[in-house]
Amino acid sequence: MAVERTLSIIKPDATRRNLTGKIIAKFEDAGLKVVASRRMRLSQADAEAFYGVHKERPFFKDLVSFMVSGPVVVQVLEGEGAIQKNRDVMGATNPANAAAGTIRKEFAESIEANSVHGSDAPETAANEIKFFFRDLDIVG
């Protein structure tokens, strides 16, 4: 399988509870490498643009409010099959459906405050990485 890069975000519910290290350990234990990372506060415009694909969904407004409610950690993960591997380590969107050992099973508070974001396909991964990082910021 090819080496890929994917965009990961540690969400405000997790930074608020000081869980960044525990979450990053899950990625590293699965063979994913953090090749770029920044702690930041999303603006309203950033969050609306990033989640633009969901703008017609009933939860969009709440999701944007949640994502700007505290710091996030945006990061690029690299590894064999990184896009799917990250999704596997994250677990299902709703923590009630997430498998044992996944980040969302262990740490998520709710379907909305579910601790992590991960790109869902090669094209979205490329676009989401570009949204936050310049090529120079990514060091494999």
Ligand code: ADP
């Ligand atoms: P994922 O993050 O697993 O790719 P989606 O892309 O479907 O999930 O949704 C983006 C984010 O929107 C979720 O991670 C979650 O924070 C929020 N979300 C999704 N579905 C709901 C819902 N039914 N109610 C509230 N928030 C939701």
Ligand code: MG
């Ligand atoms: Mg998604």
